[in-house]
Amino acid sequence: MKILVLIGNVPDTTTKIKFNADNTAIDASGVQWIINPWDELALTRAMELKEAHVDAVEKIVVANVGRSETEATLRKALAVGADEAIRIDADPLDAFYVASQLAAVAADYDLILAGIENADYNGTAVGGMLAELLERKSVSAVSGIDLEGDLLKISREIDGGSQQLNMSLPLLAVVQKGIAKEPRIPAMRGIMMARKKPLNVIAAADAEALTAFDHFELPPAKAACKMVEEEQAASLIRILHEEAKVL
Amino acid sequence: MSVLVYIENWDGKLKKLSYELASYGAQLAEKLQLPVKAVSLGKVDEATLQNLGKYGIPEVLSDTNEAYNTLDNSAIAKALFAATEKTAATIVVMANNNLGKAVSPRLAVKMKAGLVSAVQGLPISTEPFVVKKMVFTSKAFAHITIKSANKILTLAPNTFGLVEKNVETTLTSFDAGLAASDFETTVVSSNKVTGKVLLQDAEIVVSGGRGMKAADNWGQLEELAEILGAGTACSRPVSDEGWRPHAEHVGQTGKIIAPNLYFAFGISGAIQHLGGVSSSKVIVAVNKDPEAPIFEAADYGIVGDVFKVLPQFIEAVKELKA
Ligand SMILES: Cc1cc2nc3c(=O)[nH]c(=O)nc-3n(C[C@H](O)[C@H](O)[C@H](O)COP(=O)(O)OP(=O)(O)OC[C@H]3O[C@@H](n4cnc5c(N)ncnc54)[C@H](O)[C@@H]3O)c2cc1C
Numbered sequence: 001m002k003i004l005v006l007i008g009n010v011p012d013t014t015t016k017i018k019f020n021a022d023n024t025a026i027d028a029s030g031v032q033w034i035i036n037p038w039d040e041l042a043l044t045r046a047m048e049l050k051e052a053h054v055d056a057v058e059k060i061v062v063a064n065v066g067r068s069e070t071e072a073t074l075r076k077a078l079a080v081g082a083d084e085a086i087r088i089d090a091d092p093l094d095a096f097y098v099a100s101q102l103a104a105v106a107a108d109y110d111l112i113l114a115g116i117e118n119a120d121y122n123g124t125a126v127g128g129m130l131a132e133l134l135e136r137k138s139v140s141a142v143s144g145i146d147l148e149g150d151l152l153k154i155s156r157e158i159d160g161g162s163q164q165l166n167m168s169l170p171l172l173a174v175v176q177k178g179i180a181k182e183p184r185i186p187a188m189r190g191i192m193m194a195r196k197k198p199l200n201v202i203a204a205a206d207a208e209a210l211t212a213f214d215h216f217e218l219p220p221a222k223a224a225c226k227m228v229e230e231e232q233a234a235s236l237i238r239i240l241h242e243e244a245k246v247l
Numbered sequence: 248m249s250v251l252v253y254i255e256n257w258d259g260k261l262k263k264l265s266y267e268l269a270s271y272g273a274q275l276a277e278k279l280q281l282p283v284k285a286v287s288l289g290k291v292d293e294a295t296l297q298n299l300g301k302y303g304i305p306e307v308l309s310d311t312n313e314a315y316n317t318l319d320n321s322a323i324a325k326a327l328f329a330a331t332e333k334t335a336a337t338i339v340v341m342a343n344n345n346l347g348k349a350v351s352p353r354l355a356v357k358m359k360a361g362l363v364s365a366v367q368g369l370p371i372s373t374e375p376f377v378v379k380k381m382v383f384t385s386k387a388f389a390h391i392t393i394k395s396a397n398k399i400l401t402l403a404p405n406t407f408g409l410v411e412k413n414v415e416t417t418l419t420s421f422d423a424g425l426a427a428s429d430f431e432t433t434v435v436s437s438n439k440v441t442g443k444v445l446l447q448d449a450e451i452v453v454s455g456g457r458g459m460k461a462a463d464n465w466g467q468l469e470e471l472a473e474i475l476g477a478g479t480a481c482s483r484p485v486s487d488e489g490w491r492p493h494a495e496h497v498g499q500t501g502k503i504i505a506p507n508l509y510f511a512f513g514i515s516g517a518i519q520h521l522g523g524v525s526s527s528k529v530i531v532a533v534n535k536d537p538e539a540p541i542f543e544a545a546d547y548g549i550v551g552d553v554f555k556v557l558p559q560f561i562e563a564v565k566e567l568k569a
Binding site: 011014016019026094119123125126129140141143156161165168177210211214218219222228236240246247 | 255257318319320321324343344345346348349350351352353355356357359360361362363364365377380381382383384385386387388389390391392393394395431432433434435436437438439440445447451475487493494496499500501507508518519522525528529531532542543544545546547548549550551552555556559560562563564566567
């Protein structure tokens, strides 16, 4: 079995977001780029599956749609333990465009793992769109994956609870928290080995974007916090009732 | 051309979110001067679906096939696509919840529709079609143009509210034409949370962080939530420690919520935490550290000990409700 893990390249979660002068794009100066947190957990789980089922999992490949600056992030994924990386050389214009690019390379993989959200534009769509383009089954909000012979044992969150599922391959799983406990950090040896692993750059396929960013805005500044003394805590409940009118 | 609203059900029941979606769909259709319809998949009482009329839905297509209960992503997308063909829908509205996030991208490919998830409010303009959404985990908003003729919008729960517009609702029975083989998800077991306000549905949320010190200390926090009819949430380390279930984790890597009122007890207010809660209408913070960043995001604050404040809050709420 071959596993493909989709890798988003996003600003570090502590980044203070700024935009360019006309607010049409993020100001990337000083931004640290990281593997999208959910994708990092997906890769970690893929590694765990490979280690637990050496005979079943043949290789793990990571893929990203982006320009050459995202290669550092792909190298990090290789250092964590992926066997190969693919970069499709295109600007990730929107979810449909990205999914269309990935569809050109993803069909061969039995299991595809996508993160539930990209921590940049907070879209949630690439995984599901890719599944539809490949005409394959998908499960979303996956918080656990295990392999039992040809069967995938899956836990997913539903609105109002959780479920255990049995699914067969091929499958695309859109994963979230819980899929792996802690993301794996690359070790020195991994970083050395990553330099020799293949990172294949593929030309973009013909595809179109269906949406476009017009401009960005920052949320309005918040008014100062109104403080209440600890001994007067009860009065805050009155304020919430009478002034804020939320109780 | 028309607007189609996907109304899901939870064991045959609708909830506030369903009426919020109906309200949004009806308002959107009015703005675009298009007809609006809704589609329901699974077994739901006629009387229940008729309630959608109160929020402006004049017709509901209802396919009562029980196999939809398996929440098979691809089957539901197929059925919704059949419904868009039947109603000549060009815009589909659904919830930005687990199911909406799972099926909207699949439907978008079938319809070749531009999809924007978690939109805030009605479109800013309709020609071109521009909507606003949160990006960078609540650190900014983006105005997004949908270029394609077909469009899908998912709405974050509790961001639009209910708008009454009483109309008569006709129910039309609908067969999306799915075969048993279209359902490929085998559900082995389900674990549904009962008797508690779900975090996603909650208008008030009571949340605890590491400052609560231990799993055993949640009694008062739960009591406050109970008398307020609130949902409970927590910061990431709290769920990582196993003090609280994962489903309660809010923030960048957990749930993003937008209640009317969010109480943060013993939460420092890390940027990744705020990303999940900063769309709350009012935030109340209780923290013993006056420098905690949570106070920069909060509307009301108390510098103090959670264990001294909680009992006072509980008494005051009891008095208020009495
Ligand atoms: C990639 C990434 C993603 C992340 N995603 C999330 C996420 O989704 N959600 C999330 O919450 N975090 C997330 N984090 C973690 C985040 O950075 C913080 O570590 C976390 O939010 C801190 O949780 P806390 O506020 O409960 O704990 P702490 O930061 O330890 O804060 C505890 C607070 O309690 C106060 N306190 C202690 N005792 C008392 C008392 N008796 N009375 C009153 N106050 C008291 C302290 O003053 C302190 O401010 C993420 C981090 C990373 C790197």
